[in-house]
Amino acid sequence: MTRSHNFLGHPRGLAFLFASEMWERFSYYGMRALLVLYMVEYLLTPERMETALGLATLKRGLETLSGPLGPQPFASQIYGLYTGLVYLMPIVGGFIADRWLGRTRAIVIGAASMAAGHFMMAYDSLFLIAMLLIASGCGFFKPNISTQVGELYAPTDVRRDRAYSIFYVGINIGAFFAPLVCGTIGETIGWHYGFACAGVGMVIGLVTYVIGLPSLPPEPSRNERRKPTAQTHAHFRRSLFTLLLLFAPSALFWAAFEQQGNTIALWAAQSTDRGLDVFGWRAELPVTWFQAFNPLMIFLFTPPLVSLWAWLSRFGREPSTIRKMSLGCLGVAASYGVMALAAWTSDGGKASWLWLLAYFAIITVSELHFSPIALSLVSHVAPQGSRSALMGFWFTSMFLGNLMAGWLGSFWSSVPSLYFFLLMGALGVVGALIVEAARRPLDDLMPSCVAAVGQWERLS
Numbered sequence: 001m002t003r004s005h006n007f008l009g010h011p012r013g014l015a016f017l018f019a020s021e022m023w024e025r026f027s028y029y030g031m032r033a034l035l036v037l038y039m040v041e042y043l044l045t046p047e048r049m050e051t052a053l054g055l056a057t058l059k060r061g062l063e064t065l066s067g068p069l070g071p072q073p074f075a076s077q078i079y080g081l082y083t084g085l086v087y088l089m090p091i092v093g094g095f096i097a098d099r100w101l102g103r104t105r106a107i108v109i110g111a112a113s114m115a116a117g118h119f120m121m122a123y124d125s126l127f128l129i130a131m132l133l134i135a136s137g138c139g140f141f142k143p144n145i146s147t148q149v150g151e152l153y154a155p156t157d158v159r160r161d162r163a164y165s166i167f168y169v170g171i172n173i174g175a176f177f178a179p180l181v182c183g184t185i186g187e188t189i190g191w192h193y194g195f196a197c198a199g200v201g202m203v204i205g206l207v208t209y210v211i212g213l214p215s216l217p218p219e220p221s222r223n224e225r226r227k228p229t230a231q232t233h234a235h236f237r238r239s240l241f242t243l244l245l246l247f248a249p250s251a252l253f254w255a256a257f258e259q260q261g262n263t264i265a266l267w268a269a270q271s272t273d274r275g276l277d278v279f280g281w282r283a284e285l286p287v288t289w290f291q292a293f294n295p296l297m298i299f300l301f302t303p304p305l306v307s308l309w310a311w312l313s314r315f316g317r318e319p320s321t322i323r324k325m326s327l328g329c330l331g332v333a334a335s336y337g338v339m340a341l342a343a344w345t346s347d348g349g350k351a352s353w354l355w356l357l358a359y360f361a362i363i364t365v366s367e368l369h370f371s372p373i374a375l376s377l378v379s380h381v382a383p384q385g386s387r388s389a390l391m392g393f394w395f396t397s398m399f400l401g402n403l404m405a406g407w408l409g410s411f412w413s414s415v416p417s418l419y420f421f422l423l424m425g426a427l428g429v430v431g432a433l434i435v436e437a438a439r440r441p442l443d444d445l446m447p448s449c450v451a452a453v454g455q456w457e458r459l460s
Helices: 013-043 055-064 071-100 101-118 123-148 160-188 191-211 230-245 247-261 263-270 287-313 321-346 353-381 384-411 417-437 439-459
Strands: 274-276 281-284
Touching: 013 071, 013 101, 013 123, 013 160, 013 191, 013 247, 013 263, 013 287, 055 071, 055 123, 055 274, 071 101, 071 247, 071 384, 101 123, 101 191, 101 247, 123 230, 123 353, 123 384, 160 191, 160 287, 160 353, 230 247, 230 353, 230 384, 230 439, 247 263, 247 287, 247 321, 247 353, 247 384, 247 417, 247 439, 263 353, 287 353, 321 417, 321 439, 353 384, 417 439
Parallel strands: none
Antiparallel strands: 274 281
């Protein structure tokens, strides 16, 4: 583990992981900002859908389960399948990295695969193949780079949680600029140019990672890796059970949260007054720009929130890891309460874009209480030889959440917006109740998992 402190008081390697993840998220969110709009307004028209390899077959398959699908429900289901696969594949990529490839090779393969997929999105006929490449590449990239952040630090290093908060800011810098750049190019110049722009971002991320390799902790060779023992198997089972207790609330959280790129994008396009008056000059906010609200608020809200937690900790009142996660679920519920009010007050007309601003502000605070805290938790309790696999397992909860988000989004056209938003809010409430119900067993399990990590790494 490197000891040099050259990046905000952290090891220099964090800067390269920060930048690599930033560009990967730029590519992912750039493509995501365009995806549903591209399908509804362009690809899923009858004359074009037949040109995309396998797309008509996929539609027939989904219709056997759900009945006839119009463009919007079909687009929402594809969105859910794609984003779900993005978070399912990490369990495969993490396992392969732990057992055979090693994290560095897995990250390079994943980044190259994602870059190829984004460039292939420029061709309608390769649409499904491109999305499969991006999802599989993300499976190799995401769990391994997240794990490498934790490996920059000793088990007792108190900077680990702060490192993940810094890393999370990098994620959201990329996510902020993605819709502004890729989304604007896609909406104004052409969909395929927007997708190609996402590919360029992924190439920059790959090059950044390769340049930074000397600053990252060296990986043991296959022959040097310690073989699992009965003790490590027991530790793995404790860690797995700890994560399983939080699996359902995580899935519910992401099922509601991931409506941002799906039904919230459609609400912004169809039911929002996007007019903006600036000194007598009236402009209309592009639909894709709303996707930049959440990441912008992430890096605006993170410093004061972390400072608040540090201040509360001096009085012994900082929320615990588990309490932060339940607050995150309640925040999601509150954000959709705002959207339900917007739907109710607009009464079928167009609502002010300020409702969306309030929605994004609340859901961003809830995300900061949930997502980076969960990443730090997984890194903290997972045994060294299985960290990427367990990180991938955690991302599987996000797979289920995204799959559920796509399925629920398919009802958008047939259910009044008010009731749809109330349903999303209910998911957050149920998630918070499950987290609170699991508090006692989690409080018993977590200290033993953390102690086992420290013992393992002292012996390594």
